[in-house]
Amino acid sequence: MNLYKEIEININIYVETKGLSSYLDKEIRVLIKDQHQEDYINVIKYITDYIITNKPTISENQNIGYYSWLLQFRSEDKNYYDLYEVNRDGSDFIEGCDTAVSIVRSQSELCSHYGxxxxxxxxxxxxxxxxxxxxxxxxxxxxxxxxxxxxxxxxxxxxxxxxxxxxxxxxxxxxxxxxxxxxxxxxxxxxxxxxxxxxxxxxxxx
Structure with missing residues (x-):
């Protein structure tokens, strides 16, 4: 369990929040696939910052930018908004955030390489x-x-x-x-x- 801005971040097959529902009607979670655990935690922290700062009203299929990629909130469980991401070709949304993480990482690493x-x-x-x-x-x-x-x-x-x-x-x-x-x-x-x-x-x- 991690604590971030008084919000618990728990890890099982998902990385998920506990306590963010005080700002929304649900918690947020993202499915763990092929990226490092810390990458998923960073995505959840990013979403947490957005929600705490902006206090938005979240609705089904609402999009949110994650740096230079696009995520979407899906409400398939009464207790959670699941994070989906747009396919690389823009054709649809799929569960998770692996593409977003890999693109952001490659952009960051390239800039770091050139100082x-x-x-x-x-x-x-x-x-x-x-x-x-x-x-x-x-x-x-x-x-x-x-x-x-x-x-x-x-x-x-x-x-x-x-x-x-x-x-x-x-x-x-x-x-x-x-x-x-x-x-x-x-x-x-x-x-x-x-x-x-x-x-x-x-x-x-x-």
């Missing part, structure tokens, strides 16, 4: 792309200081015709679902870029 702070994008933000991004082509990417609703990323391929009017502003999740090969680079902070050439990626300060 950079982690700046997670989120599902409610937008991203600027050119033709060729969805098609899997090599990318030149630059992240600019931007308003809160934007990730700051501009993703350009060789299909870009130098006409800024041809660029599209799309939701971050469309890129996350169609280009899993670049996901771990998208938490690199403002003022940096990455260049993909023949599948190899280099990172530099802009």
């Amino acid at each position: 950079l702070p982690v700046q997670f994008p989120n599902f409610s933000q937008m991203i600027v792309i050119s033709e060729g991004v969805y098609e899997g082509k090599d990318i030149e990417a630059i992240r600019y200081e931007s308003p809160e609703h934007m990730t700051g990323w501009w993703l350009i391929t060789d299909d870009y015709n130098d006409d800024i009017e041809s660029l599209k502003t799309v939701h971050y999740h469309h890129v996350a679902f169609t280009r899993p090969d670049i996901l771990k680079y998208l938490a690199i902070p403002f003022g940096h870029r990455f260049l993909m050439e023949d599948g190899n990626i280099s990172i530099s300060k802009d």
Whole structure:
């Protein structure tokens, strides 16, 4: 048993809260699968922080961002909200949070490797792309200081015709679902870029 902000976090086949129902009508739990136990605990702590700070009203199938991935509350037990996560291709939600944990870990480890702070994008933000991004082509990417609703990323391929009017502003999740090969680079902070050439990626300060 762990104690976090006076909320018990217990571990069996789930990592689950005890005491969070004083803020909600139920407790929160997530199914343990293939990740480290501590990773699931961190997810529960993240959700606990959100609930204690914001005191939201949670409803069935309500989404919540976990850094740069998407979770969902499901009410399949009268005492608990179970955490589900969106599939990598965006097709549906599945029980657990293993994809979310692995993506957040890979983004954090990459930034740590380059000595950079982690700046997670989120599902409610937008991203600027050119033709060729969805098609899997090599990318030149630059992240600019931007308003809160934007990730700051501009993703350009060789299909870009130098006409800024041809660029599209799309939701971050469309890129996350169609280009899993670049996901771990998208938490690199403002003022940096990455260049993909023949599948190899280099990172530099802009």
